Amino acid sequence: xxxxxxxxxxxxxxxxxxxxxxxxxxxxxxxxxxxxxxxxxxxxxxxxxxxxxxxxxxxxxxxxxxxxxxxxxxxxxxxxxxxxxxxxxxxxxxxxxxxxxxxxxxxxxxxxxxxxxxxxxxxxxxxxxxxxxxxxxxxxxxxxxxxxxxxxxxxxxxxxxxxxxxxxxxxxxxxxxxxxxxxxxxxxxxxxxxxxxxxxxxxxxxxxxxxxxxxxxxxxxxxxxxxxxxxxxxxxxxxxxxxxxxxxxxxxxxxxxxxxxxxxxxxxxxxxxxxxxx
Amino acid sequence: xxxxxxxxxxxxxxxxxxxxxxxxxxxxxxxxxxxxxxxxxxxxxxxxxxxxxxxxxxxxxxxxxxxxxxxxxxxxxxxxxxxxxxxxxxxxxxxxxxxxxxxxxxxxxxxxxxxxxxxxxxxxxxxxxxxxxxxxxxxxxxxxxxxxxxxxxxxxxxxxxxxxxxxxxxxxxxxxxxxxxxxxxxxxxxxxxxxxxxxxxxxxxxxxxxxxxxxxxxxxxxxxxxxxxxxxxxxxxxxxxxxxxxxxxxxxxxxxxxxxxxxxxxxxxxxxxxxxxxxxxxxxxxxxxxxxxxxxxxxxxxxxxxxxxxxxxxx
Numbered sequence: 001x002x003x004x005x006x007x008x009x010x011x012x013x014x015x016x017x018x019x020x021x022x023x024x025x026x027x028x029x030x031x032x033x034x035x036x037x038x039x040x041x042x043x044x045x046x047x048x049x050x051x052x053x054x055x056x057x058x059x060x061x062x063x064x065x066x067x068x069x070x071x072x073x074x075x076x077x078x079x080x081x082x083x084x085x086x087x088x089x090x091x092x093x094x095x096x097x098x099x100x101x102x103x104x105x106x107x108x109x110x111x112x113x114x115x116x117x118x119x120x121x122x123x124x125x126x127x128x129x130x131x132x133x134x135x136x137x138x139x140x141x142x143x144x145x146x147x148x149x150x151x152x153x154x155x156x157x158x159x160x161x162x163x164x165x166x167x168x169x170x171x172x173x174x175x176x177x178x179x180x181x182x183x184x185x186x187x188x189x190x191x192x193x194x195x196x197x198x199x200x201x202x203x204x205x206x207x208x209x210x211x212x213x214x215x216x217x218x219x220x221x222x223x224x225x226x227x228x229x230x231x232x233x234x235x236x237x238x239x240x241x242x243x244x245x246x247x248x249x250x251x252x253x254x255x256x257x258x259x260x261x262x263x264x265x266x267x268x269x270x271x272x273x274x275x276x277x278x
Numbered sequence: 279x280x281x282x283x284x285x286x287x288x289x290x291x292x293x294x295x296x297x298x299x300x301x302x303x304x305x306x307x308x309x310x311x312x313x314x315x316x317x318x319x320x321x322x323x324x325x326x327x328x329x330x331x332x333x334x335x336x337x338x339x340x341x342x343x344x345x346x347x348x349x350x351x352x353x354x355x356x357x358x359x360x361x362x363x364x365x366x367x368x369x370x371x372x373x374x375x376x377x378x379x380x381x382x383x384x385x386x387x388x389x390x391x392x393x394x395x396x397x398x399x400x401x402x403x404x405x406x407x408x409x410x411x412x413x414x415x416x417x418x419x420x421x422x423x424x425x426x427x428x429x430x431x432x433x434x435x436x437x438x439x440x441x442x443x444x445x446x447x448x449x450x451x452x453x454x455x456x457x458x459x460x461x462x463x464x465x466x467x468x469x470x471x472x473x474x475x476x477x478x479x480x481x482x483x484x485x486x487x488x489x490x491x492x493x494x495x496x497x498x499x500x501x502x503x504x505x506x507x508x509x510x511x512x513x514x515x516x517x518x519x520x521x522x523x524x525x526x527x528x529x530x531x532x533x534x535x536x537x538x539x540x541x542x543x544x545x546x547x548x549x550x551x552x553x554x555x556x557x558x559x560x561x562x563x564x565x566x567x568x569x570x571x572x573x574x575x576x577x578x579x580x581x582x583x584x585x586x587x588x589x590x591x592x593x
Contacts, residue, residue: 110376119347123371129337130372133344133352136329140305141348160368163337171329 002056003049003086009219015085016046016219020248020275022081022094028268030077030098033106036245036258037152038078040183040217044241045082047222048148048179057087060115066145067134069119071127072152072181073107074260080104080114088116125158127151128178132164135173135236146230149178154186157195162207168236169208176236177229178209181216183245185256204238216241249274280449280482287385289421289450290443291316293428294353294383298324301432305329305345307338307354315355315385316443335360339368339382346378351432358384358400358442362407373438374410381431382407382440387417388529389562389570390446390479396561400442404477405534407440408507414460415506417442417528417536419481421450423504426458434460442478444529446567449482452502463510469499472589473517473524474581477503477536479571480527480555486578487527491585498585509539511547518548523592525553525584529576532556551591553584 006012020042027033048068049055055065070079077097084091089103096102103114107122121127131149138145155161168176180200188194197203201211210232214225222241229237245259246252249271263271298304298320305327306320312328321328331338335356342352354361361369361384373380384407387400407415414435418424424443431439456464466481467488476484481502488498499521501513517524524544526537537554544550557574571577 119343119372120375121371123367125336126340126368126372129340129368130344130347132337133341133346134348135344136341137345137348137350140326140350160334160336160340163331163334164340167331167334167337167341170332 002054005051007051007223009223012046012050012219015050016042017275019046019078019081019085021272022084022091023077024263024268024271024275026081026094026097027077027262028265029095031262033077033098033262034074034260035262036252036255037072037075037181037183039249040243040245040247041075041078041150041181042247043217043219043222044150044179044181045078047219047226049082049086051223052226053148054145057116060088064145067118067147069127069131069134069147069149070108070121071149072124072155073122076104076106076108079108083116089114124152124155125160128161128164131176132168132173135168135176136171138175139173146175146177149176151178151180153180153182153184153191153197156180156197165204165207165209172234173236174233178236178238180238180240181243182240183243185245185259187256187259189256201240208235210235210237212237212239214239214241216243217247248278250278280451282450283447284421284450285445285447286418286421286424286443287316287445289418289424290355290383290428290441291319293425295319295323297429297432298327301351303349303351304432305350305352307331307342307352309333309335309338309356311356315357315383317355335365336368339365340372342380343372343376343378346380351379351381353381353383353432355383355385357386357398358403359398362400362403366406370410374412377412377437379436380438382438384440384442386445387442388444388479389557389574389576390444390529390567392446392567392570393564395564399562401531401557401562403442404506404528404530404536408539412437413507414439416440416460416504417477417506418504419478419502420448420452422452422454423458426454427504430458430460444479448479451482458504461505461508461510463513464502464504465499466502467498467500469497470521471497471523472585472592473499473501473521474527474585475501475503475514475517475524475536475540476527477506479529480576483576483578484527484581487581487585490578490582496585496589503536506536506539509543511543514540514543515547518544518550523551523588525555525581525588527555527581530556531559533559551588553588555581555584
């Protein structure tokens, strides 16, 4: 019933590669959407869904599952592609992304019935609060599943994130693991130019969190970070995962102009080739 | 008949305590003003189910959504201004878009909050809450009904619910045995020349207005519209057909509140002359509750005057 998990980095890299292909193709089919962040987070999602999370694709509402709350809703394409590759639904369905009647809304919408989706989200700064509520419920019921929350770094400019961060530490929610997608970019440019976030680790630490850093595009490092996070007690943990927007497609890597764009058919062809040669 | 003045806040608090006893899944989320919004009875009885989150309304709403996703029934009460405005986006996306059973209590509604002044007098919350898909909006008229409203919101609803209530002691005149049927207006008084449709504290004023009008030979029906959404279309259409004129009365901006909700039904189904008693598109101020109600025309006299006017037009 439960998803078979692997800690083999080579296997995980192969899966990540396939997910990246799906992200590019589905966004090309959609004609709009957020490519850069989705590619940057692919290694994080692959590691989570194929190695870290305890979940059951055939039984999406299984009460014992680890929860994954996607707060940064616009990277939905990588969540959808990961869920499809994990077996929640067919990979073919990814081509309906953003189209009318699709279960894959531009930003996650639960009422459209996509299995594996924990939360409708898209307005930034809300997911960590929901994760806090889920974690409090789990503690209250003495359940030992964990709540993961993926946040964007630009999203941390929303004050509500810090309200939630305060609450998670105050209530000693060691069943929460937040992952910050630290690609350093947002729509208007570099996060440090738009609104400075550094020293980011110190901020989380000052709010009472255990802070771990890793290269978010390096699967062995991610595996190690999640391992260490699992051992933290009394405090919530945040993994600040340094990622590269557009990772895997050399010509768009680290380019904030690809934050909210989808490739044309021609571009997608080039990007897929670049991915193969990477 | 007024059995004595009592704040709707007390009714809310009693209802929450009872709900806590009946349903082990009820959790109360506190944003520093636990006693002030009537949650102290619950807090004393169920300290393990009281989640203190401090002065952080946006987070409170998100946490409520998380609890609801896990099958709990969270009740988050704070001042209506902060619930409806500070946390509006969280209510829209995390609660309503996810269609979660979260009960939001909006305390200190209306100018009857008094001396605290405009920042704390919620006069826009009905408009904001009723425009959100999936949301149920309740506005009980007295303490007895506020208690029943909480029990109904917790026990009968499956999606988001907003309950609006006040701070000032006001006449307590309805009966528990009347029950609380979400979406069905209570006819408190039969009448044939016009219908006064009122909500919250203005229901009592509407009854007094009906007395004033009766003395002049005008027969006013009084409806207590305790559910703003889903609104009781049938009762409104019947009122339009049988009485031919409608006055609405609310302690809320006339824009977008109860009056607007009633007008939407009236103009769609059976247009009749209407008059709107409410806050005339402006902020309140500090003062004694009664003084303020009088200054802004939120009284039986004003409703009666609107009634006289509208009956003439209808004829």
